Amino acid sequence: MALTIAVVAREVWDTRDLSGTVLDENGRLRPGALPTRYEPEDLNALEAALRLKDAQGATVTVLSPGEVRQVDVAREALYRGADGAVRIAADPDELDDAALGALLAAAIRKLGSVNLVLVGTAVPDTAGSLLARHLAQALGWPAILWVDAIEETAADRVIARRAIEMGYESVEAPLPALLAIGVALLEDDPRAPRPAKAMLKLKLKKAEVPVWTPAELGIPDPAARCVTRRRRREPVPPRVIETRTVDPENEAELRAMLDSVRKGA
Amino acid sequence: MSRVLVIAEVADGVFNDISLQCLAAARALAGPEGEVEAMLVGASVRPHAARLAAGGADYVTVVDDARLATYTTEPWLAAARAQLAAAPAAAVLLPATTIGNDLGPALAASLGAASVVDADGVAIEDGRPVAWRVGFDRKVRTTWAPEGDRPLVATLRDGAAPMPGPDAARAGTIRTLALDEVLAGGGFLTKVVRRDVAARTVNLRDADVIVAAGAGVGSPEGVDLVRRLAAALGGEVGATRAVVDAGWLSADRQIGQTGATVRPDLYIACGISGAIQHRVGMLDSRTVIAINTDPNAPIFRSAHYRIVGDLKAVIPKLLKLLS
Numbered sequence: 001m002a003l004t005i006a007v008v009a010r011e012v013w014d015t016r017d018l019s020g021t022v023l024d025e026n027g028r029l030r031p032g033a034l035p036t037r038y039e040p041e042d043l044n045a046l047e048a049a050l051r052l053k054d055a056q057g058a059t060v061t062v063l064s065p066g067e068v069r070q071v072d073v074a075r076e077a078l079y080r081g082a083d084g085a086v087r088i089a090a091d092p093d094e095l096d097d098a099a100l101g102a103l104l105a106a107a108i109r110k111l112g113s114v115n116l117v118l119v120g121t122a123v124p125d126t127a128g129s130l131l132a133r134h135l136a137q138a139l140g141w142p143a144i145l146w147v148d149a150i151e152e153t154a155a156d157r158v159i160a161r162r163a164i165e166m167g168y169e170s171v172e173a174p175l176p177a178l179l180a181i182g183v184a185l186l187e188d189d190p191r192a193p194r195p196a197k198a199m200l201k202l203k204l205k206k207a208e209v210p211v212w213t214p215a216e217l218g219i220p221d222p223a224a225r226c227v228t229r230r231r232r233r234e235p236v237p238p239r240v241i242e243t244r245t246v247d248p249e250n251e252a253e254l255r256a257m258l259d260s261v262r263k264g265a
Numbered sequence: 266m267s268r269v270l271v272i273a274e275v276a277d278g279v280f281n282d283i284s285l286q287c288l289a290a291a292r293a294l295a296g297p298e299g300e301v302e303a304m305l306v307g308a309s310v311r312p313h314a315a316r317l318a319a320g321g322a323d324y325v326t327v328v329d330d331a332r333l334a335t336y337t338t339e340p341w342l343a344a345a346r347a348q349l350a351a352a353p354a355a356a357v358l359l360p361a362t363t364i365g366n367d368l369g370p371a372l373a374a375s376l377g378a379a380s381v382v383d384a385d386g387v388a389i390e391d392g393r394p395v396a397w398r399v400g401f402d403r404k405v406r407t408t409w410a411p412e413g414d415r416p417l418v419a420t421l422r423d424g425a426a427p428m429p430g431p432d433a434a435r436a437g438t439i440r441t442l443a444l445d446e447v448l449a450g451g452g453f454l455t456k457v458v459r460r461d462v463a464a465r466t467v468n469l470r471d472a473d474v475i476v477a478a479g480a481g482v483g484s485p486e487g488v489d490l491v492r493r494l495a496a497a498l499g500g501e502v503g504a505t506r507a508v509v510d511a512g513w514l515s516a517d518r519q520i521g522q523t524g525a526t527v528r529p530d531l532y533i534a535c536g537i538s539g540a541i542q543h544r545v546g547m548l549d550s551r552t553v554i555a556i557n558t559d560p561n562a563p564i565f566r567s568a569h570y571r572i573v574g575d576l577k578a579v580i581p582k583l584l585k586l587l588s
């Protein structure tokens with residue numbers, strides 16, 4: 001059985017190393033306060049799908065919830081070699097993982113014949129829970145989380161290696177299945193995603209990306225599927241730390257530092 | 266609140282003591298009139314039940330079966346569902362580990378319950394359980410609540426609740442459930458075919474001094490310098506995930522979101538950029554020294570002493586001063 005793969009692509013707030021305040025007086029995210037990016041583990045998931053396609057042939061379709069804010073992740077996926085992309089017209093920041101999972105599951109059914117779903121394991125700052133599990137439940141499929149390598153695929157099953165606290169384990173699941181892909185930190189990490197291809201960018205710049213509405217997916221009111229409600233967002237006061245700069249060339253300063261921390265310790 | 270369930274964790278024979286923090290949080294949610302239930306699932310886990318009773322559980326349900334030597338979602342989920350069918354709970358708490366963060370959302374999704382992972386705390390608001398997490402680079406605290414009167418399933422990070430002092434006088438009621446009864450015909454969909462898991466050799470949480478290596482150490486030789494500094498200070502060696510992924514130090518030394526949360530008296534960050542996933546694990550250290558070649562490295566914002574320089578030059582100087 002050839003693999004027909006659906007990959008989730010989320011555009012998320014890039015919350016690394018933020019400066020300035022993030023919330024307005026009403027506890028809402030200040031528009032413009034944050035850049036966005038392709039969810040890094042979703043990008044690893046796309047890479048895993050494209051590797052399967054390169055190795056054994058597969059059809060890869062990307063599903064991207066939400067309107068484009070700053071980064072068109074659906075198009076970014078096409079530029080990397082995805083065969084198709086679909087946008088789902090629903091604001092993921094206003095839905096919980098159960099509702100988002102239900103919408104994505106409906107889209108996967110609409111694609112038809114999908115036997116492998118890939119998504120990042122990471123929980124974006126706006127999300128309460130781990131989407132992969134809610135999506136797997138909505139599909140009624142088994143799932144393997146924190147996957148860092150897809151070791152074997154056969155007609156009816158997949159074996160994936162997943163990272164757990166003290167090592168790795170290889171887990172087998174019958175197809176269809178969902179795999180949630182984890183972090184890739186090292187540059188030579190096989191999960192490290194490929195860059196966009198200039199040729200595909202030229203070719204697909206104007207390509208139509210279809211939009212499916214919740215109504216078309218049979219879930220006209222996705223908010224009614226929410227079971228977890230965000231009650232509020234509050235600013236966290238920054239920690240004030242008095243930082244002393246110590247000149248590494250100055251032995252007296254280094255000694256004074258060591259003396260004071262060892263006294264404290 | 267009426268009843269709160271804690272699904273405790275024993276992985277590879279090791280009891281995860283965040284389970285005890287979950288019990289403390291469960292006790293606070295349940296209130297004096299409420300009941301705290303705990304559940305233990307696995308192979309040869311029965312001996313740990315007394316710890317849960319001493320830690321505050323009124324009842325402990327044990328599913329102990331040789332077929333449960335390693336975690337897979339389906340039997341654990343079936344056990345939790347059986348427990349909740351017999352004794353419905355308003356909230357379910359689990360440690361935020363790879364087991365808890367798999368099982369918690371799976372359980373919530375299968376029950377239609379609310380789900381929060383990696384919570385930094387739980388409380389009762391307006392008579393209902395809520396859970397919160399600090400995110401957005403530690404600038405925003407988001408609180409979630411169940412819609413309507415659904416239960417809340419939350420996984421708790423290390424430090425989300427105080428560690429309860431064990432009360433050996435507490436006995437609790439321990440009961441057992443048979444796996445076959447729990448599975449009721451359902452099976453194991455996924456199976457673990459191979460494992461390569463190391464035994465834990467250190468518990469960084471107990472260390473007073475930690476010298477941590479980041480990718481800036483550059484090589485196993487760089488790690489050696491860090492090791493020597495730790496030895497000179499009578500401390501332990503810690504690591505970032507980058508260093509663990511590179512295979513230079515073992516995973517039990519990882520500090521951060523997916524590693525240990527530590528609060529030593531002295532933390533020396535060597536060649537660590539200070540990504541939020543690392544900082545959440547060491548922010549509460551009493552004194553932090555950071556050594557980094559990049560004057561703008563985010564780690565300096567959490568540091569009491571800032572040393573801009575090459576660790577390969579700075580650490581030998583410190584070693585000389587300490588000798």
Ligand SMILES: Cc1cc2nc3c(=O)[nH]c(=O)nc-3n(C[C@H](O)[C@H](O)[C@H](O)COP(=O)(O)OP(=O)(O)OC[C@H]3O[C@@H](n4cnc5c(N)ncnc54)[C@H](O)[C@@H]3O)c2cc1C
Nearest residue numbers: 479480481505506521522523524536537538542543558576
């Ligand atoms: C879901 C998820 C979970 C994660 N969990 C964790 C976790 O638990 N723990 C964790 O640590 N990370 C975790 N990470 C990874 C985290 O985001 C960072 O990638 C990681 O912490 C970076 O490690 P680092 O600081 O060692 O490496 P880098 O970010 O590569 O930093 C290296 C630093 O060394 C400095 N440097 C280079 N050479 C020298 C020199 N000669 N002397 C001095 N300084 C030098 C550089 O200036 C740089 O600042 C997680 C990521 C994700 C997505």
